[in-house]
Amino acid sequence: MVKFIGLRLLQGAIVLLAIYAVTFFLVAMTPGSPFSSERAIRPEILAQIEAFYGYDKPALERFWLSLVNMLQGEFGPSAVYANRSVTDIIGEAFPVSLQLGGMALVIALLLGIPAGIIAAVKRNTWLDYLPMSLAMAGICLPSFVMGPMLALLFGIILRLLPVAGWFGPEYWILPAGTLGLVYAAYFARLTRGGMLEMLNQDWVRTARAKGVPERQIIFKHCLKGGLIPAITFLGPALAGIISGSFVVETIFQVPGLGQWFVRGALNRDDFLILGLTLLFAALIVVMNLLVDIAQVALNPRLKHG
Amino acid sequence: MMISNATRIVRLALSTMFCSLLLACGGPTEADQAAQDGILLVGNGSEPKGLDPHLVTGVPESSLLRALMEGLVAPDADDDLAPAPGVAESWESNDDFTVWTFNLRDTQWTNGDPVLASDFVYSWQRILSPALGAEYAEMLYVIRNADDFHQGRTENFSQVGVRAIDDRTLEVTLEGPTPHFLGMLMHTSFLPVNPRAVEEHGGMTDRQSGWSTRENYVGNGPFQLKEWVTNQVIEVERNPAYWDAATVQLNGIRFYPIDNVGTEEAMFRDGRLHLTNTVSPDKIPSFQSEMPDRLRIEPYLGSYFYRINTTRPPFDDVRVRRALALAIDKQLLVDRVTQGGQTPATGFTPSGIDGYPASDAVQFDVAEAQRLLAEAGYPGGQGFPNAEILINTNEGHRKIAQALQAMWQSTLGINVGIYNQEWKVYLDSQSNLDYDISRAGWIGDYVHPTSFLDIFTSGNGNNDTGWANPQYDALIGRARVAQSEDERMDLLQQAEAILLEEMPIVPIYWYTRVYLKDPRVQGWEPKLLDNHPYKHVSLRVD
DSSP states (O other): OHHHHHHHHHHHHHHHHHHHHHHHHHHSSSOTTTOSSSSSSOOOHHHHHHHHHHTTTHHHHHHHHHHHHHHHOOOOBBBSTTTOBBHHEEEEEEHHHHHHHHHHHHHHHHHHEEEEEEETTTTTHHHHHHHHHHHHHHHHSSSHHHHHOOOOIIIIOOOOOSOOOOHHHHHHHHHHHHHHHHHHHHHHHHHHHHHEEEEEEETHHHHHHOOOOOOIIIIIIHHHHHTHHHHHHHHHHHHHHHHHHHHEEEEEEEEEEEHHHHHHHTTTOHHHHHHHHHHHHHHHHHHHHHHHHHHHOOOGGGOOO | OOHHHHHHHHHHHHHHHHHHHHHHHHSOOOOHHHHHHHHEEOOOOOOOOOOOOTTTTSHHHHHHHHHHOOOOOEEEOSSSSSSSEESSSEEEEEETEEEEEEEEEEBBBBSSSSOHHHHHHHHHHHHOOGEEEEEEGGGGGBBBBBHHHHHSSSGGGGSSSSEEETEEEEEBBBBBBOTTTTHHHGGGOOOOHHHHHHTTOOOOTTTGGGGGGGTOOOSSSSEEEEEEEETTTEEEETTTTOTTTTTTSEEEEEOOOOOOOOHHHHHHTOOSEEOOOOEEGGHHHHHHHHHHEEEEEEEEEEEEEEEEEETTTTSSSSHHHHHHHHHHHHHHHOOOOOSSSOOEOOSSSOOTTTTOOOOOOOOOOOOHHHHHHHTTOOOGTOOOEEEEEEEEEEHHHHHHHHHHHHHHHHHHOOOEEEEEEEEEHHHHHHHHHHHHHHEEEOOOSSSTTHHHHGGGSSHHHHHHOOOOOOOHHHHHHHTTOSSSHHHHHHHHHHHHHHHHHSSSEEEEEEEEEEEBTTTTTTOOOOOTTTTGGGGGGOOOOO
């Protein structure tokens, strides 16, 4: 197991380095610069600004410098937002994204997994059809439709919850709910599928024949295996929830990372793009590793070296 | 085991939810409460890129700076054309408006330093220092020898026409007669900064100087920085040391950086804003019927136009350019497409500038447009080469482009395509003349036609059309040194007539500002540059 984890960590480091290099050169090749402005800047002044941020050096040299800085944990300044380093921005926004994502994930798991289990156990009854239709709707309805609908209902019509901002617990409900519902739908469908596969196994029939109580069959014998698809999805889901919440963050004015990611790209704020890309890449690598470990723990068939 | 845990979590979540629901229910809205407390809630566009007046360029930033800083003169409460006293309590100029003397009042910075004439000298040296790389430094080229210093031809700032005669007297010598200098002084690039704060946090030419962060900010305006939570809110509170603190009626202002227009509208409807930054153009008709007392449509000193690349055939032919301009039914466009009460632009410089009646040279004239196109060799559009309209990615710009595309197709028989580029790419394409026709907009920096007409002089960095006309340049040059304002306006009108005859641009409409305003907000009068002085704003308590 230790060897497995060590190997995966090494792989992860190589993946991150590759992602960093590819991102750096893609960004360097993209037309437009952080300093292009609607109002023309004199070329000699532009040169001063570029020199200040090190843009006057050749791309290869910049890559090397930024790599060295990055390995020392310094992502560089934002080229667009005054007095802010990329580390500051991540330090401020990442906890918010983590909190929003964490709550959304809890909502997704609490709604999705029980719904999936019930649907599988009560297959082809209304307890299956209703949650699965809702889940299908949840998967199909994008968050930019779901978000404003929830805001309209709970914010403007019922006047129960604030429609935007991130100032206290009552502000967390709508964004976390919007983000959570979409993923709840995925988890419900995956859990249902996994549970059905387990419930159809021969040994389940044998267990039933031997008179093992249904409750015990479901929770003791089938749940562990039935959850494997959902757990496989957990890693990408968590990374996606944290990084992909841009739409929800915009709709509900949540000061998380997603907004910075898009803004960084639109502003050509190179250091910010690099820092955030690396952060998300690292997040995905770590999550996938954790999922692999969990899978090995849950599924004896996967135990290797 | 798992179930009982899950049940506990569900219970906890439900009870938390229920409690917060109870907390949120009922009672006055945030806007009601804020009105009681004298706090103005403003939607302010996007997260400011900074609060250093010499480095920022955007509208959200200048809106904040109007609360935090004060220049020599300040915007008047309701008259766009008459500057009100700011740090200067009085001023005079010589007869030809080339030398201005400002008498400064006894006032101080939020760190206790007095605001001195030498602070302005320091500040203007700072923005003009090449090493700072300030994007708006060229605004100060009106001052004698400022360009020499900025472009590195001299390193001796004492040659630049600004000096402190004593602590309270500032003398400014200009390049030429400039009666509208006071109007220019209201621009953020002329604002002072506190020298001690700047020196303590990195020095005069440090772009990443830390003086303008929340912890270190030093201002001299009617309000001072209280809180700055990234992407959430910037709160300012009344500055007790401000010289005119007795006039200030608000206790504070909360600026919310809201990028998303839908979110902003929801917040206004939910009673969380007194003023929005903007309104989705699609929603204007529904606001007009639903809340006409809240919807505000006011003239704004800006021009929406298309640039034409005059270096590319067939657009190097003035007849083709004129045909394109005359074939547009701008009234139809503003009535049906933009719907924001805009004025169809019959010239480039918008109407509303005192002493400068807007040109009416560009009218809707299909017959003339068809005649010109035929004369250029494309009767009924036959043989007209493929051409494309470049827009920056935005639904509003696309709709306008589609309308123009249809109008040119039906009246001139020519087919043009539309393609969009993301903002930064679009800017590069435009300045590299890598386009046929390009969507553009220009907002005045001060209320004077030179703020518009200067950009089309030969080689100006914002010309971006490849058009150059020596006669036009000469008229603009003569206007700069004209002895009287009447003569200057006359010369500028002649110049604009040439621009509209040669048509390197197609004027489309003059801007309006469309936003939602809570009726309790008082002292918020229409302003051509949208520079509302917050010190005169108050909230009526019902």
